[in-house]
Amino acid sequence: MQTWNKIKSWPLFLPVLALILVMAVNIIHDAATGINPLSFFEISLRDTTTNGTILYGRIIDVINRGSEVAILAIGMTLVVSASAGTDISVGSVMSLCASFMCMTLAGYGVSSTTTLARPLIVGLLAAVLMGVVCGAFNGTLVAHLSIQPMVATLILYSAARAIGLLVCNDLIVYVRNPSFAFIGAFLGPIPTPIIITAVCIIVVSIVLRKTALGMYIQSVGINAKASRIAGLNSKLLIFLAYTLCGVFASIAGIVASSRITSADSNNIGLYLEMDAILSVALGGNSLGGGKFNLSGSIIGAYTIQAITTTLYALGVSSIQAPVYKAIIVIIIVVIEAPPFKAFIRKHSAAGKGVRA
Helix, strand or coil: CHHHHHHHHCCCHHHHHHHHHHHHHHHHHHHHCCCCHHHHHCCEEEEECCCEEEEECHHHHHHHHCHHHHHHHHHHHHHHHHHCCCCCCHHHHHHHHHHHHHHHHHCCCCCEECCCCCCHHHHHHHHHHHHHHHHHHHHHHHHHCCCCHHHHHHHHHHHHHHHHHHHCCCCCEEECCHHHHHHHCEECCEEHHHHHHHHHHHHHHHHHHHCCHHHHHHHHHHCHHHHHHCCCCHHHHHHHHHHHHHHHHHHHHHHHHHHHCEECCCCCCCCHHHHHHHHHHHCCCCCCCCCCCHHHHHHHHHHHHHHHHHHHHCCCCCCCHHHHHHHHHHHHHHHHCHHHHHHHHHHHHHHHHHHC
16 A cells, blocks of 8 residues: 555656556557557668658657657746746747748748758747747746736737748748758658757756756746745746747747648647647646646656547547547646545545544
Protein backbone atom coordinates (compact mmCIF):
# COMPACT_ATOMS: atom_id res chain seq x y z
CA MET A 1 0.00 0.00 0.00
CA GLN A 2 2.84 2.38 0.83
CA THR A 3 4.44 1.66 -2.54
CA TRP A 4 1.18 2.47 -4.33
CA ASN A 5 0.84 5.72 -2.39
CA LYS A 6 4.38 6.69 -3.40
CA ILE A 7 3.58 5.92 -7.04
CA LYS A 8 0.40 8.02 -6.90
CA SER A 9 2.28 10.94 -5.36
CA TRP A 10 4.91 10.87 -8.15
CA PRO A 11 4.58 14.17 -10.11
CA LEU A 12 4.63 12.36 -13.45
CA PHE A 13 2.08 9.70 -12.43
CA LEU A 14 -0.86 11.21 -14.36
CA PRO A 15 0.99 11.93 -17.65
CA VAL A 16 2.74 8.55 -17.67
CA LEU A 17 -0.53 6.75 -16.85
CA ALA A 18 -2.30 8.58 -19.67
CA LEU A 19 0.47 7.67 -22.12
CA ILE A 20 0.32 4.00 -21.06
CA LEU A 21 -3.46 3.96 -21.52
CA VAL A 22 -3.16 5.39 -25.04
CA MET A 23 -0.54 2.79 -25.98
CA ALA A 24 -2.75 0.07 -24.49
CA VAL A 25 -5.64 1.17 -26.72
CA ASN A 26 -3.36 0.87 -29.77
CA ILE A 27 -2.20 -2.60 -28.72
CA ILE A 28 -5.77 -3.80 -28.16
CA HIS A 29 -6.92 -2.30 -31.48
CA ASP A 30 -4.06 -3.93 -33.38
CA ALA A 31 -4.73 -7.29 -31.75
CA ALA A 32 -8.45 -7.04 -32.58
CA THR A 33 -7.73 -6.29 -36.24
CA GLY A 34 -5.20 -9.09 -36.63
CA ILE A 35 -2.11 -6.88 -36.59
CA ASN A 36 0.93 -7.69 -34.48
CA PRO A 37 0.19 -6.01 -31.10
CA LEU A 38 3.82 -4.91 -30.82
CA SER A 39 3.78 -3.13 -34.19
CA PHE A 40 3.12 0.16 -32.40
CA PHE A 41 6.64 -0.05 -30.92
CA GLU A 42 8.47 -1.29 -34.01
CA ILE A 43 11.16 1.01 -35.44
CA SER A 44 12.96 0.24 -38.68
CA LEU A 45 15.10 1.86 -41.37
CA ARG A 46 13.35 2.50 -44.67
CA ASP A 47 14.80 3.67 -47.98
CA THR A 48 13.05 6.61 -49.67
CA THR A 49 13.59 8.35 -52.99
CA THR A 50 13.71 11.88 -51.54
CA ASN A 51 15.23 11.57 -48.05
CA GLY A 52 17.43 8.48 -48.31
CA THR A 53 17.35 6.02 -45.43
CA ILE A 54 15.11 7.21 -42.60
CA LEU A 55 13.75 5.92 -39.32
CA TYR A 56 10.25 4.53 -39.75
CA GLY A 57 7.60 3.48 -37.28
CA ARG A 58 4.45 4.66 -35.52
CA ILE A 59 6.42 5.77 -32.46
CA ILE A 60 8.70 7.86 -34.70
CA ASP A 61 5.64 9.34 -36.40
CA VAL A 62 4.10 10.30 -33.06
CA ILE A 63 7.31 11.93 -31.82
CA ASN A 64 7.84 13.70 -35.16
CA ARG A 65 4.28 14.96 -35.60
CA GLY A 66 4.08 15.94 -31.95
CA SER A 67 7.08 18.26 -32.24
CA GLU A 68 5.04 21.44 -32.74
CA VAL A 69 2.79 20.69 -29.76
CA ALA A 70 5.81 19.87 -27.57
CA ILE A 71 7.49 23.17 -28.50
CA LEU A 72 4.29 25.10 -27.79
CA ALA A 73 3.90 23.24 -24.48
CA ILE A 74 7.23 24.65 -23.26
CA GLY A 75 6.05 28.24 -23.61
CA MET A 76 2.54 27.45 -22.40
CA THR A 77 3.95 25.87 -19.23
CA LEU A 78 5.84 29.06 -18.37
CA VAL A 79 2.79 31.25 -19.11
CA VAL A 80 0.42 29.13 -17.02
CA SER A 81 2.87 29.01 -14.13
CA ALA A 82 3.58 32.75 -14.10
CA SER A 83 0.13 34.19 -14.77
CA ALA A 84 -2.34 31.44 -13.78
CA GLY A 85 -3.78 31.89 -17.27
CA THR A 86 -3.39 30.46 -20.74
CA ASP A 87 -2.20 31.93 -24.02
CA ILE A 88 -4.91 30.96 -26.51
CA SER A 89 -3.17 32.81 -29.35
CA VAL A 90 -0.22 30.44 -29.86
CA GLY A 91 -1.75 28.65 -32.85
CA SER A 92 -2.55 31.92 -34.61
CA VAL A 93 0.89 33.33 -33.74
CA MET A 94 2.43 30.20 -35.29
CA SER A 95 0.54 30.98 -38.48
CA LEU A 96 1.53 34.67 -38.49
CA CYS A 97 5.22 33.89 -37.91
CA ALA A 98 5.21 31.27 -40.68
CA SER A 99 3.53 33.73 -43.06
CA PHE A 100 5.98 36.51 -42.25
CA MET A 101 8.92 34.14 -42.73
CA CYS A 102 7.73 32.80 -46.09
CA MET A 103 6.91 36.30 -47.34
CA THR A 104 10.41 37.40 -46.34
CA LEU A 105 12.02 34.45 -48.13
CA ALA A 106 9.88 34.64 -51.26
CA GLY A 107 9.29 38.38 -51.56
CA TYR A 108 6.02 40.25 -51.13
CA GLY A 109 3.37 39.30 -53.67
CA VAL A 110 5.18 36.14 -54.83
CA SER A 111 2.97 33.06 -54.52
CA SER A 112 5.55 30.39 -55.34
CA THR A 113 9.32 30.24 -55.62
CA THR A 114 12.18 27.76 -55.65
CA THR A 115 14.88 30.35 -55.06
CA LEU A 116 15.16 32.44 -51.91
CA ALA A 117 14.90 36.21 -52.28
CA ARG A 118 16.84 36.56 -49.03
CA PRO A 119 19.16 34.25 -47.05
CA LEU A 120 17.40 31.55 -45.04
CA ILE A 121 18.74 32.91 -41.75
CA VAL A 122 17.02 36.24 -42.46
CA GLY A 123 13.68 34.48 -42.86
CA LEU A 124 14.18 32.47 -39.68
CA LEU A 125 15.11 35.58 -37.69
CA ALA A 126 12.08 37.37 -39.15
CA ALA A 127 9.81 34.61 -37.82
CA VAL A 128 11.40 34.70 -34.37
CA LEU A 129 11.20 38.50 -34.29
CA MET A 130 7.49 38.34 -35.10
CA GLY A 131 7.07 35.81 -32.29
CA VAL A 132 8.85 38.17 -29.88
CA VAL A 133 6.57 41.05 -30.93
CA CYS A 134 3.43 38.95 -30.47
CA GLY A 135 4.59 37.57 -27.12
CA ALA A 136 5.58 41.04 -25.92
CA PHE A 137 2.17 42.38 -26.97
CA ASN A 138 0.37 39.69 -24.94
CA GLY A 139 2.79 40.15 -22.04
CA THR A 140 2.21 43.90 -21.95
CA LEU A 141 -1.56 43.46 -21.78
CA VAL A 142 -1.37 40.85 -19.02
CA ALA A 143 1.55 42.13 -16.93
CA HIS A 144 1.28 45.88 -17.24
CA LEU A 145 -2.41 46.46 -17.99
CA SER A 146 -3.65 43.61 -15.73
CA ILE A 147 -5.98 42.22 -18.39
CA GLN A 148 -7.04 38.61 -17.85
CA PRO A 149 -4.79 36.31 -19.92
CA MET A 150 -7.56 34.69 -21.93
CA VAL A 151 -9.06 38.07 -22.83
CA ALA A 152 -5.66 39.58 -23.64
CA THR A 153 -4.57 36.72 -25.90
CA LEU A 154 -7.99 36.55 -27.54
CA ILE A 155 -6.94 39.60 -29.58
CA LEU A 156 -4.16 37.82 -31.45
CA TYR A 157 -6.16 34.59 -31.48
CA SER A 158 -8.68 36.43 -33.64
CA ALA A 159 -6.39 38.80 -35.56
CA ALA A 160 -3.05 37.04 -36.14
CA ARG A 161 -4.26 34.77 -38.96
CA ALA A 162 -5.87 37.71 -40.73
CA ILE A 163 -2.65 39.69 -40.37
CA GLY A 164 -0.78 36.72 -41.83
CA LEU A 165 -3.06 36.73 -44.85
CA LEU A 166 -2.43 40.45 -45.34
CA VAL A 167 1.34 39.88 -45.05
CA CYS A 168 1.10 37.22 -47.76
CA ASN A 169 -1.18 39.37 -49.95
CA ASP A 170 -4.05 36.86 -49.44
CA LEU A 171 -1.93 34.09 -50.98
CA ILE A 172 -0.60 30.74 -49.88
CA VAL A 173 3.12 31.37 -50.34
CA TYR A 174 5.08 28.29 -51.44
CA VAL A 175 8.83 28.21 -50.78
CA ARG A 176 9.98 25.01 -52.46
CA ASN A 177 13.64 25.37 -51.62
CA PRO A 178 15.69 22.40 -50.31
CA SER A 179 17.42 24.42 -47.59
CA PHE A 180 14.05 25.59 -46.25
CA ALA A 181 12.38 22.18 -46.58
CA PHE A 182 15.26 20.60 -44.63
CA ILE A 183 13.91 22.06 -41.36
CA GLY A 184 10.78 19.92 -41.60
CA ALA A 185 12.44 16.94 -43.28
CA PHE A 186 15.32 14.74 -42.07
CA LEU A 187 18.84 15.12 -40.73
CA GLY A 188 20.27 11.78 -41.72
CA PRO A 189 17.74 9.14 -40.66
CA ILE A 190 16.26 11.32 -37.89
CA PRO A 191 13.40 13.77 -38.53
CA THR A 192 14.75 17.31 -38.11
CA PRO A 193 11.72 18.49 -36.05
CA ILE A 194 12.62 15.91 -33.39
CA ILE A 195 16.13 17.36 -33.14
CA ILE A 196 14.80 20.93 -32.98
CA THR A 197 12.37 19.97 -30.22
CA ALA A 198 15.10 18.18 -28.28
CA VAL A 199 17.35 21.26 -28.50
CA CYS A 200 14.53 23.51 -27.24
CA ILE A 201 13.80 21.19 -24.31
CA ILE A 202 17.49 20.84 -23.38
CA VAL A 203 18.17 24.58 -23.55
CA VAL A 204 15.12 25.48 -21.45
CA SER A 205 15.84 22.71 -18.94
CA ILE A 206 19.43 23.90 -18.50
CA VAL A 207 18.32 27.51 -18.03
CA LEU A 208 15.67 26.52 -15.48
CA ARG A 209 18.10 24.28 -13.58
CA LYS A 210 21.17 26.51 -13.67
CA THR A 211 19.38 29.79 -12.92
CA ALA A 212 16.69 30.93 -10.53
CA LEU A 213 14.30 31.80 -13.37
CA GLY A 214 12.11 28.75 -12.83
CA MET A 215 11.79 29.42 -9.11
CA TYR A 216 11.00 33.10 -9.75
CA ILE A 217 8.27 32.24 -12.25
CA GLN A 218 6.71 29.75 -9.86
CA SER A 219 6.86 32.26 -7.00
CA VAL A 220 5.05 34.89 -9.05
CA GLY A 221 2.42 32.33 -10.08
CA ILE A 222 1.79 31.30 -6.50
CA ASN A 223 1.50 34.84 -5.15
CA ALA A 224 2.48 37.81 -7.32
CA LYS A 225 1.95 40.34 -4.53
CA ALA A 226 4.10 38.45 -2.02
CA SER A 227 6.79 37.95 -4.67
CA ARG A 228 6.85 41.67 -5.37
CA ILE A 229 7.22 42.42 -1.64
CA ALA A 230 10.07 39.90 -1.53
CA GLY A 231 11.89 41.91 -4.19
CA LEU A 232 10.90 40.13 -7.41
CA ASN A 233 9.73 42.12 -10.41
CA SER A 234 6.54 40.16 -10.96
CA LYS A 235 5.44 42.22 -13.97
CA LEU A 236 8.76 41.65 -15.73
CA LEU A 237 8.63 37.91 -15.08
CA ILE A 238 5.09 37.60 -16.44
CA PHE A 239 6.06 39.72 -19.44
CA LEU A 240 9.11 37.48 -20.01
CA ALA A 241 6.98 34.31 -19.82
CA TYR A 242 4.62 35.57 -22.54
CA THR A 243 7.51 36.77 -24.69
CA LEU A 244 9.17 33.35 -24.47
CA CYS A 245 5.83 31.75 -25.32
CA GLY A 246 5.78 33.88 -28.48
CA VAL A 247 9.32 32.77 -29.34
CA PHE A 248 8.43 29.08 -29.02
CA ALA A 249 5.28 29.66 -31.08
CA SER A 250 7.50 31.11 -33.82
CA ILE A 251 9.78 28.06 -33.71
CA ALA A 252 6.75 25.77 -33.96
CA GLY A 253 5.54 27.87 -36.89
CA ILE A 254 8.89 27.51 -38.65
CA VAL A 255 8.75 23.71 -38.29
CA ALA A 256 5.11 23.50 -39.41
CA SER A 257 5.70 25.74 -42.42
CA SER A 258 8.81 23.86 -43.47
CA ARG A 259 6.96 20.54 -43.40
CA ILE A 260 4.61 21.75 -46.14
CA THR A 261 7.12 24.21 -47.68
CA SER A 262 4.49 26.93 -47.60
CA ALA A 263 2.63 29.42 -45.44
CA ASP A 264 -1.01 28.38 -45.21
CA SER A 265 -2.37 31.01 -42.83
CA ASN A 266 -5.74 29.31 -42.44
CA ASN A 267 -4.42 25.92 -41.38
CA ILE A 268 -0.98 26.22 -39.75
CA GLY A 269 -1.37 25.89 -35.98
CA LEU A 270 -5.13 25.34 -36.23
CA TYR A 271 -6.49 24.05 -32.88
CA LEU A 272 -2.95 23.60 -31.54
CA GLU A 273 -3.59 26.10 -28.74
CA MET A 274 -5.99 23.57 -27.23
CA ASP A 275 -3.42 20.79 -27.60
CA ALA A 276 -0.78 22.95 -25.88
CA ILE A 277 -3.09 23.78 -22.97
CA LEU A 278 -4.15 20.15 -22.68
CA SER A 279 -0.49 19.09 -22.66
CA VAL A 280 0.17 21.30 -19.64
CA ALA A 281 -2.89 19.99 -17.82
CA LEU A 282 -2.20 16.37 -18.75
CA GLY A 283 1.36 16.86 -17.54
CA GLY A 284 0.07 17.23 -13.99
CA ASN A 285 0.51 21.02 -13.89
CA SER A 286 -2.12 23.14 -12.23
CA LEU A 287 -3.81 25.60 -14.57
CA GLY A 288 -4.10 27.86 -11.54
CA GLY A 289 -0.40 28.77 -11.79
CA GLY A 290 2.55 28.23 -9.49
CA LYS A 291 4.66 25.10 -9.41
CA PHE A 292 5.21 23.41 -12.76
CA ASN A 293 6.84 20.31 -14.17
CA LEU A 294 8.23 20.79 -17.68
CA SER A 295 8.84 17.06 -18.13
CA GLY A 296 5.16 16.41 -17.47
CA SER A 297 4.14 18.94 -20.13
CA ILE A 298 6.43 17.32 -22.72
CA ILE A 299 5.05 13.85 -21.93
CA GLY A 300 1.57 15.37 -22.11
CA ALA A 301 2.31 16.83 -25.55
CA TYR A 302 3.36 13.50 -26.99
CA THR A 303 0.41 11.83 -25.29
CA ILE A 304 -1.89 14.27 -27.09
CA GLN A 305 -0.24 13.41 -30.41
CA ALA A 306 -0.56 9.71 -29.60
CA ILE A 307 -4.25 10.27 -28.89
CA THR A 308 -4.65 12.09 -32.21
CA THR A 309 -2.86 9.30 -34.09
CA THR A 310 -4.96 6.70 -32.29
CA LEU A 311 -8.21 8.49 -33.12
CA TYR A 312 -7.28 8.54 -36.80
CA ALA A 313 -6.39 4.84 -36.63
CA LEU A 314 -9.81 4.14 -35.12
CA GLY A 315 -11.47 5.91 -38.03
CA VAL A 316 -12.28 9.22 -36.31
CA SER A 317 -12.12 12.15 -38.74
CA SER A 318 -9.98 15.22 -38.14
CA ILE A 319 -13.18 17.25 -37.75
CA GLN A 320 -14.47 15.01 -34.96
CA ALA A 321 -11.15 14.60 -33.13
CA PRO A 322 -11.40 17.89 -31.16
CA VAL A 323 -14.63 16.62 -29.57
CA TYR A 324 -12.82 13.67 -28.01
CA LYS A 325 -9.97 15.92 -26.90
CA ALA A 326 -12.51 18.24 -25.28
CA ILE A 327 -13.91 15.28 -23.33
CA ILE A 328 -10.39 14.52 -22.11
CA VAL A 329 -9.99 18.16 -21.01
CA ILE A 330 -13.23 17.93 -19.02
CA ILE A 331 -12.07 14.74 -17.31
CA ILE A 332 -8.68 16.26 -16.41
CA VAL A 333 -10.26 19.46 -15.08
CA VAL A 334 -12.64 17.43 -12.92
CA ILE A 335 -9.81 15.25 -11.58
CA GLU A 336 -7.75 18.35 -10.69
CA ALA A 337 -10.69 20.20 -9.10
CA PRO A 338 -10.20 20.66 -5.30
CA PRO A 339 -13.76 19.41 -4.47
CA PHE A 340 -13.13 16.20 -6.41
CA LYS A 341 -9.78 15.65 -4.69
CA ALA A 342 -11.39 16.29 -1.31
CA PHE A 343 -14.15 13.81 -2.21
CA ILE A 344 -11.58 11.13 -3.09
CA ARG A 345 -9.58 11.74 0.10
CA LYS A 346 -12.74 11.61 2.20
CA HIS A 347 -13.94 8.28 0.77
CA SER A 348 -10.43 6.85 0.83
CA ALA A 349 -10.15 7.68 4.51
CA ALA A 350 -13.62 6.27 5.12
CA GLY A 351 -12.65 3.04 3.38
CA LYS A 352 -9.55 2.69 5.57
CA GLY A 353 -11.70 3.26 8.66
CA VAL A 354 -14.12 0.51 7.65
CA ARG A 355 -11.29 -1.96 7.02
CA ALA A 356 -9.78 -1.09 10.38
